Amino acid sequence: MKKHYQDKNECRICGSHRLMKYFDFGPMPLVNRYVSGEEGAERIPLAVMFCEDCANSQLSVVVDPYFMFSNYLYHSSVSKTFKEHCAAMALDLQERLNRGSLRCLDIASNDGCLLKEFQKKGFETVGVDPAQNLCEIARQGGIRTICSLWGDAAAEEVIKEFGKVDVVTATNVFAHVDDTHAFVAAVSRVLTDEGVFVVEFPYMGNLIKYHEFDTIYHEHVSYFLARPLVQLFKMHKMDVCDLKEFPDIHGGSLRLYVVKEQNRTIARRPKRVETFLKDEADAGLHTIGPYQGLDTRANKLRTDFAGLLDDLRGKNKKVAGYGASAKGNVFVNFCGIDRRDLLFIVDDTVAKQGFCSPGTDIPIVSQKRLYEELPDYLVILAWNFSEEIMNKTREFRERGGKYIIAIPEVRIV
Numbered sequence: 001m002k003k004h005y006q007d008k009n010e011c012r013i014c015g016s017h018r019l020m021k022y023f024d025f026g027p028m029p030l031v032n033r034y035v036s037g038e039e040g041a042e043r044i045p046l047a048v049m050f051c052e053d054c055a056n057s058q059l060s061v062v063v064d065p066y067f068m069f070s071n072y073l074y075h076s077s078v079s080k081t082f083k084e085h086c087a088a089m090a091l092d093l094q095e096r097l098n099r100g101s102l103r104c105l106d107i108a109s110n111d112g113c114l115l116k117e118f119q120k121k122g123f124e125t126v127g128v129d130p131a132q133n134l135c136e137i138a139r140q141g142g143i144r145t146i147c148s149l150w151g152d153a154a155a156e157e158v159i160k161e162f163g164k165v166d167v168v169t170a171t172n173v174f175a176h177v178d179d180t181h182a183f184v185a186a187v188s189r190v191l192t193d194e195g196v197f198v199v200e201f202p203y204m205g206n207l208i209k210y211h212e213f214d215t216i217y218h219e220h221v222s223y224f225l226a227r228p229l230v231q232l233f234k235m236h237k238m239d240v241c242d243l244k245e246f247p248d249i250h251g252g253s254l255r256l257y258v259v260k261e262q263n264r265t266i267a268r269r270p271k272r273v274e275t276f277l278k279d280e281a282d283a284g285l286h287t288i289g290p291y292q293g294l295d296t297r298a299n300k301l302r303t304d305f306a307g308l309l310d311d312l313r314g315k316n317k318k319v320a321g322y323g324a325s326a327k328g329n330v331f332v333n334f335c336g337i338d339r340r341d342l343l344f345i346v347d348d349t350v351a352k353q354g355f356c357s358p359g360t361d362i363p364i365v366s367q368k369r370l371y372e373e374l375p376d377y378l379v380i381l382a383w384n385f386s387e388e389i390m391n392k393t394r395e396f397r398e399r400g401g402k403y404i405i406a407i408p409e410v411r412i413v
């Protein structure tokens with residue numbers, strides 16, 4: 001079988017080789033790749049390293065992005081929470097730039113979830129995404145979309161077809177990018193001098209604080225703090241002029257507003273950025289210390305979860321899962337559980353139904369099955385959407401069902 005990954009032993013922010021490994025899953029399947037047969041069985045090393053020079057965390061390998069992203073079953077619009085977050089972002093940008101109509105580019109535009117909200121505000125939009133299946137969905141929804149990975153060639157195409165833009169957004173994609181410098185250079189190229197680059201990602205400080213080890217998987221080649229990113233943008237003559245935290249998005253996300261050094265048209269809040277960097281340093285996150293305990297906490301969680309499953313099995317209780325998210329698939333693989341432990345996993349993404357959670361034999365099914373089999377317990381594997389999922393499954397609860405959430409601690413809700 002062809003090898004689909006390469007080792008990475010240089011920091012993708014500062015170029016340092018002083019990388020210390022602190023978390024190692026061993027070989028893991030690609031948790032967002034839904035295929036059967038030999039290809040589906042491929043396991044790839046999954047370990048995280050800390051850069052002693054700039055404090056960035058990154059995986060020890062890089063998987064070929066075309067292999068991971070050319071057919072992508074994650075549809076952003078499945079989540080109401082995320083749609084609302086996108087609508088709020090459109091309003092935020094409208095107020096922040098206060099310029100009437102804006103020209104906006106969304107990188108990794110998925111099914112057009114964010115750009116639809118921009119269109120509602122009257123912004124002109126263009127998306128770039130490498131997944132053919134998603135580009136088609138977005139286009140059918142009236143979103144102009146270029147099918148490509150982001151980089152210099154895509155920037156060229158946007159400029160040629162659409163012109164330079166006032167806003168570039170990149171939500172939940174930057175952590176997927178190996179060559180961060182090429183990515184930022186292409187953003188800088190496509191952005192007007194008065195424009196803003198908005199980049200949003202799950203924040204590493206939260207991963208450590210809340211033991212979110214299941215958000216570590218091959219797609220996420222980096223785990224960002226603010227500090228290394230401020231350093232990266234500086235190398236491209238760009239400043240982080242403001243930032244905002246979103247505790248409820250993907251386990252706690254951080255949004256940075258980035259502008260070209262010479263840009264004086266957008267309000268800058270340097271104090272807020274400085275305070276954030278200081279808090280990061282005070283929490284010890286610029287040193288290896290806090291990272292080294294992640295291993296122990298993940299192992300404890302696995303033991304607690306296995307104990308709970310044993311207990312429920314002893315009482316003849318039926319247990320299923322909800323949300324075949326990438327993190328859920330990491331969790332079931334890390335815990336080594338199969339369909340004897342979890343009967344099935346419900347996911348509302350139709351395209352995932354009929355497959356198994358990658359690396360396991362646990363089938364992914366629609367909600368219909370939940371009510372046919374009525375398990376006693378439902379493990380909310382997509383814990384970042386717990387509230388939304390509980391709201392959706394009111395009937396399950398009314399018929400006596402209970403929920404289990406495992407992150408940051410195993411508990412019955």
Ligand code: TMP
Pocket residue numbers: 078079080322323324325326327346347348349382384385388389392
């Ligand atoms: P994520 O945690 O990576 O965003 O993935 C969330 C997964 O959960 C995704 O596969 C969609 C699924 N999901 C549902 O099936 N129903 C829902 O109501 C929500 C919010 C998510």
